[in-house]
Amino acid sequence: MLELITFGDTGWGDELLLGMIMTIMVSTSSLAFGLVIGTLFASFKLSNSLILRAIAEFYTTVVRGVPELLVIYLLFFGGGSAVMYIAKIFGYMGYIELSPFTIGTIAVGSISGAYSTEVIRGAILAVPKGQFEAAKTLGMKKSIMSLKIIFPQVARLALPGIGNVWQVTLKDTALISVTGLVEIMRQSKIAAGSTHEPFLFYTVAIFLYLFITSISYQFFNRAESKFSKGFVRESS
Amino acid sequence: MRFELMYESFFEIIKGVPLTLEVVFLSTIFGLVLAVGVALMRVSKNKFFSNPAYYFIYTIRGTPLLLQLFFIYYGLAQFTFIRESFLWYVLESPLFCGILTLTLSTAAYSAEIIRGGMQSVSPGYIEAGSSMGMSKMLRLRKIILPITIRQALPAYGNELILMVKATSLISIVTLMEITGIARTIISKTYAPVEIFIVAGSIYLFINFVITRFIKYAEHKVNHGSI
Numbered sequence: 001m002l003e004l005i006t007f008g009d010t011g012w013g014d015e016l017l018l019g020m021i022m023t024i025m026v027s028t029s030s031l032a033f034g035l036v037i038g039t040l041f042a043s044f045k046l047s048n049s050l051i052l053r054a055i056a057e058f059y060t061t062v063v064r065g066v067p068e069l070l071v072i073y074l075l076f077f078g079g080g081s082a083v084m085y086i087a088k089i090f091g092y093m094g095y096i097e098l099s100p101f102t103i104g105t106i107a108v109g110s111i112s113g114a115y116s117t118e119v120i121r122g123a124i125l126a127v128p129k130g131q132f133e134a135a136k137t138l139g140m141k142k143s144i145m146s147l148k149i150i151f152p153q154v155a156r157l158a159l160p161g162i163g164n165v166w167q168v169t170l171k172d173t174a175l176i177s178v179t180g181l182v183e184i185m186r187q188s189k190i191a192a193g194s195t196h197e198p199f200l201f202y203t204v205a206i207f208l209y210l211f212i213t214s215i216s217y218q219f220f221n222r223a224e225s226k227f228s229k230g231f232v233r234e235s236s
Numbered sequence: 237m238r239f240e241l242m243y244e245s246f247f248e249i250i251k252g253v254p255l256t257l258e259v260v261f262l263s264t265i266f267g268l269v270l271a272v273g274v275a276l277m278r279v280s281k282n283k284f285f286s287n288p289a290y291y292f293i294y295t296i297r298g299t300p301l302l303l304q305l306f307f308i309y310y311g312l313a314q315f316t317f318i319r320e321s322f323l324w325y326v327l328e329s330p331l332f333c334g335i336l337t338l339t340l341s342t343a344a345y346s347a348e349i350i351r352g353g354m355q356s357v358s359p360g361y362i363e364a365g366s367s368m369g370m371s372k373m374l375r376l377r378k379i380i381l382p383i384t385i386r387q388a389l390p391a392y393g394n395e396l397i398l399m400v401k402a403t404s405l406i407s408i409v410t411l412m413e414i415t416g417i418a419r420t421i422i423s424k425t426y427a428p429v430e431i432f433i434v435a436g437s438i439y440l441f442i443n444f445v446i447t448r449f450i451k452y453a454e455h456k457v458n459h460g461s462i
Contacts, residue, residue: 065397065443066436067404070415078428167297174300178408185303198310206299206307213298 004195005204012191012201019187020208026104026183027170033109034169035162038116045121056117063114068172075107076179104176112169119161123154156227163220170212184208242430245421249435252414256442259403259413263335264396267342274347279354289347296344302405304341309333309409334406338399345395353388354380386457393450397443414438 007013044056063071080103084096098106127150135145177186188205192198277289296304312318312327319328326332357380365375407416418435422428 062436062440065401065440067401067415067439069404069407070418070432070435070439073415073419073422074428074432076428077422077426078432171300174302175405177302185300185306188303189306192306192310197314198306199312199314202303202307202311205303206295209299209303210295 001197001200004191004197004200012187012195015187015191016184016201016204016208019182019184020212022181023170023173023183023185023208024212026101026108026176026181027166027173029105030108030112030173031162031166031169033105034112034116034165035120037110037113038120041113041117042120042124045117046124060114060117063111068108068111068175069178071111072104072107072175072179075103075110079103079106100176100179100181103179104173104181108169108172108176111172112165115165115168116162119158119165120154122161123158124150126157127153152227156224156231159220159224159227163217163224166216166220167213170216171209174209238427238430241425241427242434245418245425245431246434248421249414249417249431249438252412252417253438253442255411255413256400256403259331259335259338259406260396260399263338263342264399266335266339267346267399270339270343271346271350274343275350275354278347278351293344293347296341297348301337301341301402302408305334305337305405305409308337330406330409330411334403334409334411338402338406341402342395342399345398346392349388349391349395350384352391353384353386356387357383382457386454389450389454389457393447393454396446396450400439400442400446 003011005011005013005016007017041056041059044052047053080096080098083098087094087096131149131153132145135149140149173183174185177183177189180186182190184205188201192201195201274289274292277285278293280286280289308327309330312323318324326336361379361383362375365379370378403413404415407413407419410416412420414435418431422431425431
């Protein structure tokens with residue numbers, strides 16, 4: 001039975017490995033996309049404009065209160081026409097088809113982004129006010145202040161939360177398998193179907209996910225200690 | 237925006253609400269009972285108890301729910317000895333498999349929440365209880381349990397909302413709850429935005445009610461009525 005998971009023509013080892021690489025790629029790009037959205041909407045939530053705050057509040061409430069699968073269906077069935085609609089405004093009349101990877105990244109990324117928004121908002125609020133004031137007093141430009149003073153502190157404060165968002169995002173990518181993207185979940189389903197060994201392949205898939213989870217857990221631990229270098233916890 | 241379609245599909249999709257609520261209710265009840273057991277095992281000093289609980293939580297939290305569902309629904313059905321045993325009454329039904337998967341999932345997440353709540357009980361309280369001659373059961377009932385509930389309730393409220401959202405996965409094993417019906421209508425009418433708004437609003441409403449209920453419960457336990 002185990003020859004089924006060897007590498008080569010008769011085994012599914014290489015296919016599963018490719019599936020794992022696909023899972024990692026789509027999770028990473030979703031997290032990155034989510035962080036961009038998260039930063040944008042976190043700044044909306046902290047802005048003085050009532051409209052921007054309302055938009056951000058609406059986005060996080062809807063995305064966090066609605067099943068991930070429903071969001072994926074929305075973008076899978078409606079994403080292509082939405083992009084074509086926008087392209088039409090800019091004068092492009094052709095047909096655009098989005099790849100499952102792109103749709104997956106947008107779908108899981110916008111779910112991930114809702115959670116990132118809250119993490120980043122919390123981290124910005126946790127930076128002591130004095131840091132902003134000190135930078136202003138020194139006559140720093142706003143861009144320099146954000147880059148040199150605020151960003152490093154936000155990164156340190158947000159990292160544990162981003163680690164949690166990563167774990168959730170990684171698991172959410174399994175849902176993109178319904179759109180046909182061949183990642184771990186899809187690949188093990190195909191293998192299970194054509195060999196009639198679902199138990200074996202789903203067990204392998206469980207171990208592949210646990211492997212990624214464990215590795216990334218260590219990665220985030222290391223990143224946390226790197227970003228906390230030179231930071232002494234105040235004793236209370 | 238096709239409002240006529242939205243109006244009509246609302247009455248279609250609402251038919252999935254009882255199934256969604258049934259699955260949430262049953263898995264939450266079974267899951268909570270299991271979670272208390274797993275949490276007690278997890279904090280045990282005996283490795284024989286704490287290790288299985290640790291690996292159970294680790295596996296459930298580290299893998300996607302969809303994979304767990306497929307593992308139980310398709311994976312276990314592969315074996316003849318399971319198909320011939322009494323287990324088959326449970327495992328041949330997609331509904332029971334869905335409830336079983338969600339029960340195990342919420343048990344693992346809730347066990348961690350309960351563990352966190354239990355560890356927030358300061359040892360001084362327990363010592364004070366025993367120095368007043370309280371028995372172990374009385375201490376558990378009067379000191380540990382109320383503080384644990386108070387600590388764990390907000391996080392448990394989040395877990396309930398995650399459970400409502402998680403039930404959407406059972407539509408993949410052919411069960412027609414809210415998301416399943418929504419998907420069918422989308423592929424028939426090709427109106428993803430309209431159907432998303434209708435189905436999404438129903439979920440948001442359910443989650444709103446749960447949030448209110450948890451807020452009310454928090455208010456109750458924080459004002460000394462338990």
